[in-house]
Amino acid sequence: MALKIVTDSAADLPQDFIASHGIEVVPLMVYHGEREYEDGVSLLPAELFAGMREGQTYKTSQPLYGRFEACFRRLAENGDEGIYIAFSSELSGTHQTSLLVRQSVLDDHPGLALDIVDSRCASLGLGLVVRHAAELAAGGASRAEVLQAVEAQARRMEHIFTVDNLEYLVRGGRVSPVAAFIGGLLNIKPILHVDGGKLVPLEKVRGRKKVFARILDLMEERGTNVKDQLIGISHGDDLEAAEEMRSMIAERFGCERFFIGMIGSSIGAHAGPGTIAVFFANDRR
Numbered sequence: 001m002a003l004k005i006v007t008d009s010a011a012d013l014p015q016d017f018i019a020s021h022g023i024e025v026v027p028l029m030v031y032h033g034e035r036e037y038e039d040g041v042s043l044l045p046a047e048l049f050a051g052m053r054e055g056q057t058y059k060t061s062q063p064l065y066g067r068f069e070a071c072f073r074r075l076a077e078n079g080d081e082g083i084y085i086a087f088s089s090e091l092s093g094t095h096q097t098s099l100l101v102r103q104s105v106l107d108d109h110p111g112l113a114l115d116i117v118d119s120r121c122a123s124l125g126l127g128l129v130v131r132h133a134a135e136l137a138a139g140g141a142s143r144a145e146v147l148q149a150v151e152a153q154a155r156r157m158e159h160i161f162t163v164d165n166l167e168y169l170v171r172g173g174r175v176s177p178v179a180a181f182i183g184g185l186l187n188i189k190p191i192l193h194v195d196g197g198k199l200v201p202l203e204k205v206r207g208r209k210k211v212f213a214r215i216l217d218l219m220e221e222r223g224t225n226v227k228d229q230l231i232g233i234s235h236g237d238d239l240e241a242a243e244e245m246r247s248m249i250a251e252r253f254g255c256e257r258f259f260i261g262m263i264g265s266s267i268g269a270h271a272g273p274g275t276i277a278v279f280f281a282n283d284r285r
Helices: 015-020 045-053 065-078 094-108 123-138 143-155 167-171 177-185 208-222 239-253 265-271
Strands: 003-008 024-026 029-032 035-038 059-061 081-086 113-118 157-162 188-195 198-206 230-235 257-262 276-281
Touching: 003 065, 003 123, 003 143, 024 065, 029 265, 045 265, 059 265, 065 081, 065 094, 065 113, 081 094, 081 123, 081 143, 094 113, 113 143, 123 143, 123 157, 123 230, 123 257, 123 276, 143 157, 157 208, 167 265, 188 208, 198 208, 208 239, 208 276, 230 239, 239 257, 239 276
Parallel strands: 003 024, 003 081, 081 113, 230 257
Antiparallel strands: 029 035, 029 059, 157 188, 157 276, 188 198, 230 276
């Protein structure tokens, strides 16, 4: 019997990390017109961002029921234990669907040992929680120990990000078209965060350099022992900006450990190219 860590593609974890840590990933769905894609499987983020830069629009939805069912049945049939760490229930129906699927599988496999956690996290905020869980499981921690660690870390995860173009937030209903038009004229960049699992606008700052500086201020205000943390940075196909952010954080706080990755297709379809997000633990318990 093994302990398997399961998540969904909203965790934005790199494929090589997923493979090396034996993580099961259930892909969210992405749609372009009549075409249907699985996030990270049939549509890679670089392709999505290239399309968005050309004016293409994408929609997203939760994973297919059958994807969850196949994953959960495999756990039961192999006699493995599992912990599924889900994308925030405030941003997707993915968590609720997983509960329904688990109950269905339990009807056929009463011995299924699967915990489901609503992380209230997204992107690498979720990814860092999953990474920690996978490392604990690989180190021999019990299911109960991993579950406790997951719930504790998820509660403390900060998500601070900015987008390069307000147009994509307009499509998602987060910003009005008028505000986006004025913001574009004035070079205003929004800073957003995840609060209680919901995506919430936080501040508006003029100019990208000032946005980056303000993100560091927020890290100082909210973080605890930032220097010793593993800092997550995700980007919308803009590695240069992510590296700039890494250098700024390292210089200011002395951080040495970073986990940098490209935003996946399901999150990227709403955030857009040029998005920069930073993830760290706050000082709340």
